[in-house]
Amino acid sequence: MAKVYYNGDVNETVLQGKKVAVIGYGSQGHAHALNLKESGVDVVVGLRKGGSWDKAVADGQTVLSVNDASALADVIMVLLPDEYQPKIYKEEIEPNLTAGKALVFAHGFNVHFSQITPPDNVDVFLVAPKGPGHLVRRTYTEGAGVPGLIAVYQDATGEAKELALAYAKQIGAARAGVLETTFQEETETDLFGEQAVLCGGTTALVKAGFETLVEAGYQPEVAYFECLHELKLIVDLMYESGLEGMRYSISDTAQWGDFVSGPRVVTHQTKQAMKDILTDIQTGKFAKGWILENQANRPEFNAINAREKQHPIEVVGRQLREMMPFVKAKSKGVVTSAKN
Numbered sequence: 488m489a490k491v492y493y494n495g496d497v498n499e500t501v502l503q504g505k506k507v508a509v510i511g512y513g514s515q516g517h518a519h520a521l522n523l524k525e526s527g528v529d530v531v532v533g534l535r536k537g538g539s540w541d542k543a544v545a546d547g548q549t550v551l552s553v554n555d556a557s558a559l560a561d562v563i564m565v566l567l568p569d570e571y572q573p574k575i576y577k578e579e580i581e582p583n584l585t586a587g588k589a590l591v592f593a594h595g596f597n598v599h600f601s602q603i604t605p606p607d608n609v610d611v612f613l614v615a616p617k618g619p620g621h622l623v624r625r626t627y628t629e630g631a632g633v634p635g636l637i638a639v640y641q642d643a644t645g646e647a648k649e650l651a652l653a654y655a656k657q658i659g660a661a662r663a664g665v666l667e668t669t670f671q672e673e674t675e676t677d678l679f680g681e682q683a684v685l686c687g688g689t690t691a692l693v694k695a696g697f698e699t700l701v702e703a704g705y706q707p708e709v710a711y712f713e714c715l716h717e718l719k720l721i722v723d724l725m726y727e728s729g730l731e732g733m734r735y736s737i738s739d740t741a742q743w744g745d746f747v748s749g750p751r752v753v754t755h756q757t758k759q760a761m762k763d764i765l766t767d768i769q770t771g772k773f774a775k776g777w778i779l780e781n782q783a784n785r786p787e788f789n790a791i792n793a794r795e796k797q798h799p800i801e802v803v804g805r806q807l808r809e810m811m812p813f814v815k816a817k818s819k820g821v822v823t824s825a826k827n
């Protein structure tokens with residue numbers, strides 16, 4: 488089994504006397520900055536003027552421009568949207584990367600796909616919590632944490648891995664467990680997971696199930712509950728005790744249906760499609776398409792996004808959730824934090 492690092496394995500003294508700049512104060516940024524600060528780390532936040540700036544000030548953070556924060560800090564954690572990182576890096580971070588500093592990411596995309604090329608004389612590593620930022624924050628305040636990955640891309644000081652582990656500990660990740668990976672593995676598996684299973688695969692499955700029932704004449708409300716709402720209950724069981732535990736909790740009829748019908752939905756062809764998706768990620772084809780889409784101001788992204796919002800499952804879902812205040816209250820946080 489791969490080595491898992493917990494609090495007791497980590498020497499956090501390597502962070503002592505160092506100033507950490509958290510660049511960005513969104514989903515991940517606010518969680519890292521608050522957790523680090525409460526763990527006793529010397530933190531500044533780097534931002535432009537705007538909504539996040541005001542929020543960080545209200546939270547009691549020391550807030551500076553990205554340039555000033557990067558100039559002051561020994562450890563610079565880049566928690567900006569991946570699409571904007573290369574430009575902001577070039578203009579405001581790179582000029583401040585003097586020898587021996589550490590440049591840190593929560594996702595390997597820009598380094599792995601050569602959109603950011605750091606100088607040789609700095610440490611480059613990633614600390615990637617495997618969960619949305621709002622959970623990183625909430626679990627920390629509860630005395631727990633979200634598991635994390637660390638990876639060292641470049642070790643200029645000889646301390647990069649120790650520093651990555653110390654950072655992971657101070658945001659709470661080593662309470663839950665930290666695994667070591669590489670930028671390549673983190674980037675490729677993160678993209679594959681969100682495309683094939685977590686986001687793309689799941690939304691397509693839910694929509695296809697809903698459409699099948701509605702096209703056969705069943706009520707959209709019933710189809711919504713059956714294909715979307717109940718998914719959470721099943722996923723919670725899988726999360727707690729694996730497929731086996733979920734199957735233990737459902738009826739034998741549901742379990743038999745799972746065995747005989749699951750493989751009719753996710754077929755050899757589906758698996759072949761997953762392999763093709765993985766190939767596009769590994770070869771850089773997906774990354775290139777997404778980078779070009781952003782350079783063109785996202786015409787396809789925006790068109791699909793607008794169309795998806797009008798899907799009947801969304802229309803009926805909005806109405807049903809209005810009547811379920813307990814669902815609505817929770818989903819507010821999720822809407823902003825579900826990006827990973």
Ligand code: NDP
Binds near residue numbers: 514516539540567824
């Ligand atoms: P968000 O979109 O939630 O936050 C981005 C932050 O960057 C905001 O505070 C925004 O401030 C700021 N920002 C945007 N543009 C600029 C600019 N030009 N100058 C200064 N600040 C700017 O990002 P995420 O937290 O989702 O993602 C950050 C990183 O973490 C990414 O690398 C992502 O892949 C990674 N990650 C994210 C996870 C998640 O849970 N979301 C999970 C694991 C990794 P403003 O209010 O001014 O726009």
Ligand code: MG
Binds near residue numbers: 713
């Ligand atoms: Mg049922």
Ligand code: MG
Binds near residue numbers: 594677678827
């Ligand atoms: Mg991701």
